[in-house]
Amino acid sequence: MEIRTFQSADEVAKEAAIYIADRIRENVTRKGSFTMAISGGRTPWEMIKELAKEDLHWEKVFLFQVDERIAPDAHPDRNLTQLFKAIEGTKLVLRLNIFPMRVTADNLNEACEEYADHITRLTENGKFDLIHLGLGTDGHTASLVPGDAVLAVQDKTVAITGDTYQGRHRMTLTYPLINQAAKILWVITGAEKAEMLNRLLHQDPSIPAGKIDQYHAIVLTEESASVEIN
Numbered sequence: 001m002e003i004r005t006f007q008s009a010d011e012v013a014k015e016a017a018i019y020i021a022d023r024i025r026e027n028v029t030r031k032g033s034f035t036m037a038i039s040g041g042r043t044p045w046e047m048i049k050e051l052a053k054e055d056l057h058w059e060k061v062f063l064f065q066v067d068e069r070i071a072p073d074a075h076p077d078r079n080l081t082q083l084f085k086a087i088e089g090t091k092l093v094l095r096l097n098i099f100p101m102r103v104t105a106d107n108l109n110e111a112c113e114e115y116a117d118h119i120t121r122l123t124e125n126g127k128f129d130l131i132h133l134g135l136g137t138d139g140h141t142a143s144l145v146p147g148d149a150v151l152a153v154q155d156k157t158v159a160i161t162g163d164t165y166q167g168r169h170r171m172t173l174t175y176p177l178i179n180q181a182a183k184i185l186w187v188i189t190g191a192e193k194a195e196m197l198n199r200l201l202h203q204d205p206s207i208p209a210g211k212i213d214q215y216h217a218i219v220l221t222e223e224s225a226s227v228e229i230n
């Protein structure tokens with residue numbers, strides 16, 4: 001796995017945006033479209049704001065969610081709410097193809113199947129061109145959270161967590177789908193992530209992030225998060 005370290009979180013966000021923009025250009029030139037799944041939490045939004053400044057064929061970009069909280073539409077806990085805030089007032093609002101996880105559905109398992117179908121239909125051979133991931137201080141990534149039954153899911157590409165995590169059930173892409181992505185982009189900032197980043201880089205299987213394939217992966221991080229790397 002390639003790792004690139006920068007001095008600040010702002011620089012990481014800028015570099016991540018440049019990395020994604022390059023992949024968009026590459027894939028749109030090669031096959032006429034680009035499919036990506038984006039994580040939530042707090043880290044990605046500066047990266048998205050930077051990315052929105054790029055002049056790209058946005059109408060050829062298909063953006064999915066890596067994970068989402070089971071919460072009402074427009075709730076501040078929702079990753080989608082934060083995504084919409086980040087692109088507010090930019091050309092992406094009208095041009096980007098966004099596929100929200102339907103977490104307000106009465107039947108969440110059906111909503112997972114429907115999401116999985118969209119992914120199969122729009123991606124090349126069922127694989128994303130790029131999946132963006134974050135890292136939690138407990139080693140979770142996506143909503144693959146420590147100790148949850150969702151970690152063992154092998155027969156579905158989209159699933160609901162077995163338990164609540166930070167007060168809510170979640171919908172998440174699962175290992176079988178994430179590990180097939182053509183590229184995985186980790187964006188990890190903050191000194192509080194240092195220990196988990198070190199364990200991720202050593203593919204520690206006792207943390208959920210440690211079981212993500214590293215072959216096509218790149219980590220963009222800041223110095224404070226990488227102090228423990230050894």
Ligand SMILES: O=C1O[C@H](COP(=O)(O)O)[C@@H](O)[C@H](O)[C@H]1O
Pocket residue numbers: 039040041042043044066067068079133134135136137140141142143187
């Ligand atoms: O709960 C979540 O946390 C992780 C990490 O978020 P970060 O803001 O600390 O990078 C995130 O990747 C995931 O999508 C989110 O739902």
